Amino acid sequence: MRIRRPSVVVLSGLLAATLGAVTAPSTALGQPASATTAAEPNQVTNLTVTQADGYATLAWTPVEGATDYQIERTPVDANDEPIGPSVVVGIWRPNRQINNDSPTFADAGFNPGDRFRWRVRARFGTEEQPYSAPVTGTTLQPWGDPDVPGENLRTQWETTKAAQYTSDTNEYAYTAEIDRLSDRVRVVEIGRTVLGRPINMFVFGYPTPPTTPEAVAATSPVAINCNVHGNEPGDREACLIMARQLAFSNDPRIIDILSHTTVLIVPTINGDGRAANTRGNSTGQDLNRDYSLIRQPETAAFVRMVRDYRPIASYDGHEYGNTRAGDLPMLPPRHQNVAQSIFDQSQDMIEGFMYARGAEDGWWPCPYGCEGGGNVGLGEETILRNTLGLKNVVNSLLELRSSGGQTRPDEGNTANNRRRKTYSALWTFHRLLDYHRAKAAEIKRARAEAIGFQASNSGRIVFRGSHPIPARPAPHPAEAVPPLDEPRPDMILDDAPCAYKLTPEQYLGARTDGPGGVGATLAERIAAHGWKVVKAADGYYVPLAQPERGLIPLLLDAQGAEEWVGGQRVYPTLTGRHNGPLTVTGFTCIADGTVNGPVTVQPGATLVAYRTTFNGPVTATGAAGVVLGDVTLHGPLQVANSAGPVSLVGNTVSGPVNLVGNGGADAPLVAGNTINGPLSCTGNAAKPTAIEVPNSVKGPRSGQCAAL
Amino acid sequence: MSEPHRAAAVPTGRPRRPHRPTPVGPHRPRVRRPLRLTLLAATVALAAVAAGCSGGDPDAPDTPDPAAAATATGGVSGPLCASLPTGTDPGNPESLAGEPVDVAVRWIPVLTTFDAAVRATGLAAELRGAQGVTVLAPTDDAFARKFSASNLDELLIHDRDTLRQLLRAHLVDGSYSLAELVAAGSVTTMDGTRLTVAPAESTARIGDVAQAVCADYRVAGGRIHLIDAVLGNLPTTAGRDDDPAH
Numbered sequence: 001m002r003i004r005r006p007s008v009v010v011l012s013g014l015l016a017a018t019l020g021a022v023t024a025p026s027t028a029l030g031q032p033a034s035a036t037t038a039a040e041p042n043q044v045t046n047l048t049v050t051q052a053d054g055y056a057t058l059a060w061t062p063v064e065g066a067t068d069y070q071i072e073r074t075p076v077d078a079n080d081e082p083i084g085p086s087v088v089v090g091i092w093r094p095n096r097q098i099n100n101d102s103p104t105f106a107d108a109g110f111n112p113g114d115r116f117r118w119r120v121r122a123r124f125g126t127e128e129q130p131y132s133a134p135v136t137g138t139t140l141q142p143w144g145d146p147d148v149p150g151e152n153l154r155t156q157w158e159t160t161k162a163a164q165y166t167s168d169t170n171e172y173a174y175t176a177e178i179d180r181l182s183d184r185v186r187v188v189e190i191g192r193t194v195l196g197r198p199i200n201m202f203v204f205g206y207p208t209p210p211t212t213p214e215a216v217a218a219t220s221p222v223a224i225n226c227n228v229h230g231n232e233p234g235d236r237e238a239c240l241i242m243a244r245q246l247a248f249s250n251d252p253r254i255i256d257i258l259s260h261t262t263v264l265i266v267p268t269i270n271g272d273g274r275a276a277n278t279r280g281n282s283t284g285q286d287l288n289r290d291y292s293l294i295r296q297p298e299t300a301a302f303v304r305m306v307r308d309y310r311p312i313a314s315y316d317g318h319e320y321g322n323t324r325a326g327d328l329p330m331l332p333p334r335h336q337n338v339a340q341s342i343f344d345q346s347q348d349m350i351e352g353f354m355y356a357r358g359a360e361d362g363w364w365p366c367p368y369g370c371e372g373g374g375n376v377g378l379g380e381e382t383i384l385r386n387t388l389g390l391k392n393v394v395n396s397l398l399e400l401r402s403s404g405g406q407t408r409p410d411e412g413n414t415a416n417n418r419r420r421k422t423y424s425a426l427w428t429f430h431r432l433l434d435y436h437r438a439k440a441a442e443i444k445r446a447r448a449e450a451i452g453f454q455a456s457n458s459g460r461i462v463f464r465g466s467h468p469i470p471a472r473p474a475p476h477p478a479e480a481v482p483p484l485d486e487p488r489p490d491m492i493l494d495d496a497p498c499a500y501k502l503t504p505e506q507y508l509g510a511r512t513d514g515p516g517g518v519g520a521t522l523a524e525r526i527a528a529h530g531w532k533v534v535k536a537a538d539g540y541y542v543p544l545a546q547p548e549r550g551l552i553p554l555l556l557d558a559q560g561a562e563e564w565v566g567g568q569r570v571y572p573t574l575t576g577r578h579n580g581p582l583t584v585t586g587f588t589c590i591a592d593g594t595v596n597g598p599v600t601v602q603p604g605a606t607l608v609a610y611r612t613t614f615n616g617p618v619t620a621t622g623a624a625g626v627v628l629g630d631v632t633l634h635g636p637l638q639v640a641n642s643a644g645p646v647s648l649v650g651n652t653v654s655g656p657v658n659l660v661g662n663g664g665a666d667a668p669l670v671a672g673n674t675i676n677g678p679l680s681c682t683g684n685a686a687k688p689t690a691i692e693v694p695n696s697v698k699g700p701r702s703g704q705c706a707a708l
Numbered sequence: 709m710s711e712p713h714r715a716a717a718v719p720t721g722r723p724r725r726p727h728r729p730t731p732v733g734p735h736r737p738r739v740r741r742p743l744r745l746t747l748l749a750a751t752v753a754l755a756a757v758a759a760g761c762s763g764g765d766p767d768a769p770d771t772p773d774p775a776a777a778a779t780a781t782g783g784v785s786g787p788l789c790a791s792l793p794t795g796t797d798p799g800n801p802e803s804l805a806g807e808p809v810d811v812a813v814r815w816i817p818v819l820t821t822f823d824a825a826v827r828a829t830g831l832a833a834e835l836r837g838a839q840g841v842t843v844l845a846p847t848d849d850a851f852a853r854k855f856s857a858s859n860l861d862e863l864l865i866h867d868r869d870t871l872r873q874l875l876r877a878h879l880v881d882g883s884y885s886l887a888e889l890v891a892a893g894s895v896t897t898m899d900g901t902r903l904t905v906a907p908a909e910s911t912a913r914i915g916d917v918a919q920a921v922c923a924d925y926r927v928a929g930g931r932i933h934l935i936d937a938v939l940g941n942l943p944t945t946a947g948r949d950d951d952p953a954h
Contacts, residue, residue: 161793231860276824276865277820277824277864279858284861413848414817
């Protein structure tokens with residue numbers, strides 16, 4: 001990344017006079033561009049132009065009484081002689097930014113590297129005021145020194161000056177070259193499309209990226225999904241340019257970001273759709289209606305990636321046909337099962353950060369939906385924005401307004417439009433990295449809180465319906481918001497079950513809802529989501545007291561809007577007080593309970609407990625599964641030789657915790673617990689993990705849990 | 709130059725037949741006007757005037773429009789040409805002169821949908837095999853005004869026979885300049901539909917529904933005229949409520 005440099009060009013008196021004579025007779029001759037006093041009434045002053053990658057930020061001192069401003073651009077040669085017509089390329093209006101006293105406008109769409117002269121004038125209604133003194137500058141060339149290997153790579157989109165989008169083969173060749181020439185990147189094939197195209201992911205770190213998914217996850221990475229709809233390719237081009245910058249830039253900002261986290265970029269999740277220029281994949285399935293269902297190999301690949309790499313913040317790139325929207329409509333995960341902390345943090349990223357940075361750089365983020373947006377931006381969990389929220393990832397949808405819209409009157413559906421879209425996406429994705437860098441601790445706290453909340457299985461379940469997006473008084477980017485989208489009564493389940501029980505047929509049976517009538521089994525899909533499943537004598541239990549509690553019922557309850565199956569709701573077997581020893585056989589679920597006495601889980605039995613207090617030891621030997629969420633345990637906890645899952649999230653244990661010889665294929669989950677005693681883990685088939693939600697352990701940690 | 713008919717050529721090389729709708733009609737447009745060459749000159753002159761007008765802002769300097777100049781050298785004309793690759797930019801009209809139709813459409817930035825349709829239907833080979841073809845290519849905006857995104861996906865993925873027939877409604881056997889089409893006054897597309905072609909604004913109106921917005925890309929074995937509406941008889945589905953959002 002090149003450092004943004006202010007390029008206010010103060011024209012010499014002679015040059016200004018020459019230009020003034022040609023272009024703007026009303027401009028005072030010899031008046032420097034940085035003049036602080038207007039030569040004429042209502043003339044814009046203090047115009048500055050700052051060049052950045054693919055755009056130029058204009059800023060000026062506001063004129064009292066102005067209702068909007070027009071931004072004019074004129075191509076000029078090296079001698080600043082005009083070589084083309086002057087065109088009004090931008091309209092600044094008050095709802096573009098949160099602070100109207102410091103107007104800015106990101107001019108974009110030009111060919112990077114060309115030279116221009118800009119002027120700005122105020123309007124009072126339709127009454128045009130005098131133009132500012134002109135400012136001339138050369139825009140930045142496409143990023144990367146043409147003489148430095150790696151930096152000199154260019155995409156097909158760049159070399160054709162946006163006449164063509166980057167093809168699949170060009171993407172693969174470009175990706176391979178970046179991979180070959182940069183130590184900072186590892187390219188991972190996360191899956192294949194229906195037609196067999198590789199789905200690549202860039203993994204960036206400095207000086208080198210972590211070598212395993214688990215090691216990447218430990219850095220709380222940030223992820224960008226660039227192109228789910230094949231006919232919306234603008235974000236993908238930004239991602240490919242960004243990949244080159246991250247791989248080769250020596251900008252301290254980039255080095256700093258890559259030294260603190262890992263950046264994951266999936267340029268083309270829908271390679272078949274991109275190649276065919278279709279919205280859906282090759283079967284016609286809209287992949288952004290499939291991220292919960294994962295019937296398609298593309299979405300399944302992405303969801304497995306999220307399971308393994310565990311990004312904490314993300315953007316999902318799109319283009320949007322609403323001509324009245326801002327430059328960059330954004331929207332957080334809204335499904336009402338998304339934890340409040342994830343919703344709030346995502347809103348902070350959008351409204352707290354993107355709106356502020358947009359106002360500095362001249363871009364116009366706004367809520368998705370926007371003016372005239374219609375019934376969009378809702379709570380479908382099939383949409384990645386919501387799926388990720390239900391996976392406790394702070395994230396946003398990003399739209400690139402397809403047309404020039406109300407404030408970019410010069411744009412047709414041609415190269416200037418494509419460049420504006422792509423460079424505005426590039427701006428957004430860089431700001432995502434900045435937000436992650438600035439707020440990683442907050443994001444991690446929000447995520448930890450969300451995981452703890454979900455594992456406590458608290459509150460009602462909503463199958464469809466959204467958190468409200470608050471509107472702001474106009475003028476403000478959030479003056480128009482998407483619909484309230486309250487859940488309908490039939491989409492609410494007040495009494496959440498403890499678990500869903502699936503029959504072997506439901507769990508292991510062949511599915512016909514995938515491409516060509518063949519789909520992965522629910523066992524495979526549930527594994528892709530990373531949920532704990534207890535295999536019991538009478539079926540397969542999926543407990544809700546785990547981190548993706550908000551998503552599980554949407555897929556396993558017959559009341560769901562788009563569910564896989566109607567699993568059997570299993571309600572708690574014990575609530576309230578129980579005095580005396582408790583021997584657990586079969587499937588036992590304790591909710592809002594108090595058990596005064598020792599608990600013994602028999603071999604082959606399952607204990608699920610949440611929001612429950614145990615006064616006495618809990619001992620499980622050879623259990624089918626042990627799942628505890630938001631449990632207070634006064635006494636030791638011993639879980640040994642379990643055949644199935646072990647999940648301990650958000651519990652408080654006064655006593656030692658000992659996990660020994662558990663044999664489940666999934667790593668025991670030990671996250672967000674407070675343990676007033678030692679934590680010891682030995683001989684478990686898979687090393688226990690905290691999924692980056694730290695435990696507070698007073699005593700020593702040893703064995704496989706030494707680092708938890 | 710493999711193009712069989714150059715700028716001022718008139719369709720006299722083959723026997724003329726009366727227009728009659730046929731399933732796939734390799735028909736020559738009937739020449740109805742004796743003053744076709746005069747008309748051609750007038751059309752070109754109009755186009756040049758239109759392209760040279762930068763329009764709009766009265767404060768704008770009266771400088772020549774380089775795009776318009778490039779348009780003239782590239783041989784294309786119409787209001788959209790200046791927004792498309794010009795001069796020596798990749799995809800400029802002269803650079804496409806030796807390219808077959810299916811390659812050329814990939815370089816014209818507003819034809820991404822048309823290009824996708826050609827590829828989806830496998831029409832590329834047919835286009836290359838033709839002795840000469842005129843393509844009335846709807847722009848991306850034209851497709852977006854005609855079809856909802858889901859309808860377009862349906863055509864591109866599942867209903868390619870319908871899409872192929874739709875494309876034939878945009879193809880004419882024989883390579884004709886827009887001026888020749890105007891001179892003939894009508895043209896029959898490969899789906900057998902006869903369309904009127906009348907001078908309008910600086911270019912021409914086709915079938916009373918479409919305006920040529922950048923005409924006369926000369927390519928190997930044909931001509932491409934960009935038009936602002938989809939021809940054929942499929943229903944309009946754009947803007948329906950079922951149009952998906954993000």
